[in-house]
Amino acid sequence: MSLRVDLVEGSRIALKSLASHRLRTALTTVGIGIGVATLLAILGITQGLDSSFEKQLAGLGSNSLYVQKDPWIVMGDWWRYRGRRNLTWAHYQAVRAQCVRCEAVSASISQRGDVDFLDRALSLVELQGVTPEELSVGAWTVTAGRFITDADDLNRTKVVVIGADVADALFPDGAQPLGASIRVAGRPFTVVGVLGRKGRLLDQSQDLTVLLPFHAMSALFPRRWSLAIGVQVKSSDEVAAAEDELVGLLRRVRQTPPGADDDFTINKPEMLSSTYQQLTGALYGVAVGIGFITLLVGGIGIMNIMLVSVRERTREIGIRRALGATKRTIITQFVLEATLVSAVGGAIGTLVGLGGARLVSLVTPLAATVRPGTVFFGIGFAALVGLVFGIWPAARAANLDPVEALRDE
């Protein structure tokens, strides 16, 4: 007898058997369904977190590098970064003049401070002194007015370009910010531009910011600043080469002795994403592990019910064997039955899991997204669980002695 006949006849018998034990089938299905739903909801949330993080990273500006004294994220040996020399205006000018792979080079310094206008005040606003190139290096957009210009910096003009959150807070109800005189750290500045919204990065707003001309900022807060030198690389496949070039250039300009470690860091958006993955990877591992355990429990439920089913149908198995069913035919029949229950459970679990992920994205700020492939994964994985846990009961059925099986009451 061909495998095709085994499959066709096996499916028919499986459907019939499932239909005649509705409650049992439903309960088994629920077991697998819960497993798949858990797994899918977790995957959905995970994928949602990842994609929202990717979106946030895009706001940092592609192909952009930031040369700074310290790394953005310090894990472990923080003391290695003590005593590093500042990055100065002279270093910035050297990079700007000599770096061949750099499209644009900016300098920036920043600190938190108060901003107020009339009776409205904001504290802990990110005040940044920037050169005009920061527009492209930082991937900023200007929605009204203009950005900081070379003339502003040269003349230390008291002008500012404000972030979207600052604009909303100080100029509500459509009030006109351009030309208004706001106070930054107690000194009057004229608003000449409003920045486009960038969104949040790692739960911090990038729009609660005020940009000043670099030298206006350093005059406002006179101290020995260490600059962030922002670099936009000409093309994305030159980023690694540009990095090497910057290291060589800065070591030469800063006269770092040969053999000594770099006493500066080149910060990249990818560093954030790899750190993010390190932090969340373990969490996801645990969550997905829980989903798998739930599926395992469902699978054991399937195995249990299949063993009961084999016990109940011993005589049927004897009859089928007497009439010419081979062992393979019997195995196929029972494995199909287990796989079918699981697949149905998987389908139901998929719906519930997707619903759950959707619910999470509605009631929490997490945007849970599920890729289309995940749905097939859910159903397919459930079917696989049924297959694996159905094999042993099926093999027991097939290995029954026909004579004994026929005698079963």
Add this chain to the structure above:
Amino acid sequence: MLIELKDIRREYTVGGEVVRALDGVSIGIAKGEWVAIIGQSGSGKSTLMNVIGCLDTPTSGSYRLNGKDVARMDDDELAGIRNREIGFIFQNFQLLPRETSLANVELPLVYRGVSARERRARAIDALKKVRLENRMTHKPTELSGGQRQRVAIARALAGEPSLLLADEPTGNLDSATGEEIVRLFEELHQAGHTLVLVTHEPRLAARCPRAIRLSDGQVVGDGPGAEVAWQGVARP
């Protein structure tokens, strides 16, 4: 010869003790014969039936069925032999309770890989032979004992096997219904089918042209049914 059994032995180990269910049985049965195998319980007749029906394999000895040596076949080959060569008729009918008469009769043809259309036609034919064409869509629970056994006979006939093997076919039936089934066997015999009937009832064995008596796993009588059936038994 359709069936050639030579020096068949079948031993079981029960609780460390060897039980000889069949102890050197040699029988030949020709095509078209109607043979009863009679014996008390424990005589080995059920074991013999299982060996003849290829549900069990002998410990030693040779068994040729329709020219094929089946004593050394593997499980899959035996399943094929059961499917094509043998039509089983059991004491308790052994019908699938959730399937209709028609589906039950079709079952051996399903395992032979016969197309659905042909399967149906042949099953209907077989049900006509046992005069149950008006009960095709009934399930076994909706049928009387005699009707159930006729469905089982139709199932045995559907595959057109070379041998019909019946195990106490009237055992679960009242005497009137039993008589009906025996008449059906007579018809099948006249139509040329080979019938082997395992029973402990002399009355039934006496109706067969030939009977073989088994005692303690050995053949102790082989001759016309009317004679062998009552051998060593007090006639009522």
